[in-house]
Amino acid sequence: MVASASSPLxxxxxxxxxxxxxxxxxxxxxxxxxxxxxxxHQEMAGALYVRLRAACPPDLRVLxxxxxxxxxxxxxxxxxxxxxxxxxxxxxxxxxxxxxxxxVLSRSTRLIDLNLKRAAFARLGVPSYWLLDxxxxxxxxxxxxxxxxxxxxxxxxxxxxxxxxxxxRSRCSCAPRSCSPGFSGAQxxxxxxx
Numbered sequence: 001m002v003a004s005a006s007s008p009l010x011x012x013x014x015x016x017x018x019x020x021x022x023x024x025x026x027x028x029x030x031x032x033x034x035x036x037x038x039x040x041h042q043e044m045a046g047a048l049y050v051r052l053r054a055a056c057p058p059d060l061r062v063l064x065x066x067x068x069x070x071x072x073x074x075x076x077x078x079x080x081x082x083x084x085x086x087x088x089x090x091x092x093x094x095x096x097x098x099x100x101x102x103x104v105l106s107r108s109t110r111l112i113d114l115n116l117k118r119a120a121f122a123r124l125g126v127p128s129y130w131l132l133d134x135x136x137x138x139x140x141x142x143x144x145x146x147x148x149x150x151x152x153x154x155x156x157x158x159x160x161x162x163x164x165x166x167x168x169r170s171r172c173s174c175a176p177r178s179c180s181p182g183f184s185g186a187q188x189x190x191x192x193x194x
Contacts (some may be wrong), residue, residue, distance in 0.1 A: 010073040023066065027120050029074040034109050037080075040134040041104045045080040048102060048132065052083060061086050068093040069101070069124070077120060078179060080104045080132075097121075102130040118144070122152055128166075 008029020017024040021036040037045075045064060053062045062083050070093040081102035087095050101121050102111040113131065119130050129144045129152055140159040143166055144152035144177045156163035 008074050011070055011076050012073070019150075023078055025078055026074060026076045031114060031137055032116065034112065037104070037106055037109075039081075040136075041106050044132050044139065045102070049081050052081065056083060060084065061089060064068045069098060071097070071124060072093055072164055075120065076119060077101070077124075079121075081115075082146045097125045097127075099126075100128045100130065101126045102132065104132045104134060106134075118152060122146060122150055125150075128155075154169070155170050 009026055009031050011026060011031070013031075014024050014026060023034045023036075025032045025034075049062055049064045056062055060083055062081065065078045065080050067078065067082065069075075069079070069082065076093075079098075079101040081100075082094070082098040083100040084094050084098040088094060088098075101117075103109070103117060105113055118129060125146065127146050129146075131142045131144070133140045133142075138159045140157065141164045142154065143156040143164075145155040147153050156164060156166055
């Protein structure tokens with residue numbers, strides 16, 4: 001859900017939001033509220049976190065939501081997974097662009113992640129944006145990289161058992177299906193994943 005007020009909201013307004021399991025973010029002063037994710041979403045984010053943590057050099061940190069990127073008073077984003085320079089982190093948030101932002105797509109966040117957050121991460125200057133799709137038949141990972149003009153371009157894509165390999169100051173490689181190992185496909189795929 002995207003809600004707007006008569007004047008732009010600030011990060012101080014976010015601090016008054018209830019701790020109810022929903023994710024509250026701000027994009028250009030507009031409130032974006034998304035429901036708590038389902039377990040396939042969380043399992044895929046968690047599995048990727050473990051792989052990234054093992055691959056990252058000591059000067060980078062891998063964090064999982066909720067942890068805020070808060071570069072100004074009208075922008076607060078909480079990607080599912082982020083990679084940041086250790087020296088850029090504060091105890092409370094990340095006040096600059098991370099090295100990598102990752103979103104796991106779900107029914108309730110797909111349009112926001114593919115459009116609104118993609119544009120916000122590009123404006124912020126996040127060099128790499130990954131989209132993970134836990135689709136049961138063919139989970140996938142897509143890497144978008146920021147070009148010289150400030151637009152994201154597809155850099156890598158893998159689905160199912162295909163190998164996804166990228167350089168994040170060190171090599172990181174995995175098959176998308178290996179990031180969703182607990183999903184057996186027993187759930188009715190027509191019900192979707194959130």
